[in-house]
Amino acid sequence: MNKPVVLDGAMGTMLQRSGKLPVGENPSKLNIESPETVAAVHRAYLQAGSDIIITNTFAATALPNFEEIISCGVKVAREAIEGFSAKVALNIGPLQNSLEPVGSCGEETAYEMFRKQVLAGVAAGADIVYIETMTDLNEAKIAVSAAKESCGLPVFCTMTFEENLRTFMGVSLSEMAETLESVGVDAVGINCSVGPAIMFEMARELKRHTKLPLIIKPNAGLPTIENGEIVYNVSPAEFAAEMRGIIELGVDFVGGCCGTNPEFIAALKQAV
Numbered sequence: 001m002n003k004p005v006v007l008d009g010a011m012g013t014m015l016q017r018s019g020k021l022p023v024g025e026n027p028s029k030l031n032i033e034s035p036e037t038v039a040a041v042h043r044a045y046l047q048a049g050s051d052i053i054i055t056n057t058f059a060a061t062a063l064p065n066f067e068e069i070i071s072c073g074v075k076v077a078r079e080a081i082e083g084f085s086a087k088v089a090l091n092i093g094p095l096q097n098s099l100e101p102v103g104s105c106g107e108e109t110a111y112e113m114f115r116k117q118v119l120a121g122v123a124a125g126a127d128i129v130y131i132e133t134m135t136d137l138n139e140a141k142i143a144v145s146a147a148k149e150s151c152g153l154p155v156f157c158t159m160t161f162e163e164n165l166r167t168f169m170g171v172s173l174s175e176m177a178e179t180l181e182s183v184g185v186d187a188v189g190i191n192c193s194v195g196p197a198i199m200f201e202m203a204r205e206l207k208r209h210t211k212l213p214l215i216i217k218p219n220a221g222l223p224t225i226e227n228g229e230i231v232y233n234v235s236p237a238e239f240a241a242e243m244r245g246i247i248e249l250g251v252d253f254v255g256g257c258c259g260t261n262p263e264f265i266a267a268l269k270q271a272v
Contacts, residue, residue, distance in 0.1 A: 003272050004247055007089075007217060007255025008045035008053050009265050015041065015056075017261075028060040031072040038073070042080035048262035049269030050255070051086055053077055054130055055121070058093040061113055067120040074124035089130035089156070090121030092143060099139050102169075107142060114146035122151045131157040132191050132217075135167040141179055148184045156253075157185050158215050160192040161202055173202065177210035189215025192257045195222055195234050196242035203246050213252035218243075220259030232259030240267035247272060 015021040020030060020037045030038050038056045045053055055073040060066040070090070077088040095113055097105040118129055129147040134140035140157055147155040159176050161167055167176075173190075180188050188210060190202050199218040207214060221234030234242070243254060254272065256264045 009256035009260035090126035187213040191217035
């Protein structure tokens with residue numbers, strides 16, 4: 001079995017810890033307002049062992065100057081990897097306005113929004129397009145199609161699933177695999193929502209439905225509220241121990257989502 005590639009961990013968690021990102025603010029704006037803060041997070045993950053770092057652009061389309069923000073985010077990441085043998089993945093999240101009929105965003109508008117993000121990221125030097133945290137399969141399909149038709153980079157896509165093995169919009173793991181394969185995605189997987197113990201079952205089920213490279217990026221367990229703050233219930237050592245089972249399934253990319261930090265990635269690197 002080949003060793004999986006190690007991704008990074010949470011960006012928002014780290015930016016809030018830095019004191020530069022008030023709760024409720026859009027993290028992507030720091031690419032312009034405080035690029036050194038974003039670069040420090042990237043470097044911390046690289047030092048912990050990340051082979052791929054993901055840009056601070058997940059929520060960029062919530063801001064009017066999102067193309068500039070994406071360009072700056074990719075450039076910050078590219079500067080951070082100097083001296084490391086790592087790649088930069090352009091992070092693309094769900095659009096702020098859901099697709100019709102749930103929201104008011106038409107498919108052509110969505111396609112154009114994803115296309116603009118990809119073009120901005122490619123022009124700035126991204127190595128990979130990384131679409132994540134999708135719940136609507138049609139939106140994920142449009143995002144992958146826009147990326148594949150706009151550039152020659154590898155395109156990854158992950159969706160987020162509940163404990164019932166379906167997304168919030170009711171999409172199954174098999175439906176995701178079949179649909180995204182049909183539009184040429186290069187790697188497919190699961191991120192967010194749950195911790196590694198629960199995500200093990202999801203990973204095992206997904207592996208039954210696709211031969212594509214698999215991406216697994218769980219949270220640091222399930223979040224709880226303590227004294228008005230969000231707290232995650234899995235330690236770095238526990239996270240790495242639980243990820244070993246997922247690694248043994250033969251997945252290709254592993255990392256951490258909400259609540260994780262460089263300590264988690266360092267522990268995960270050791271598990272790999």
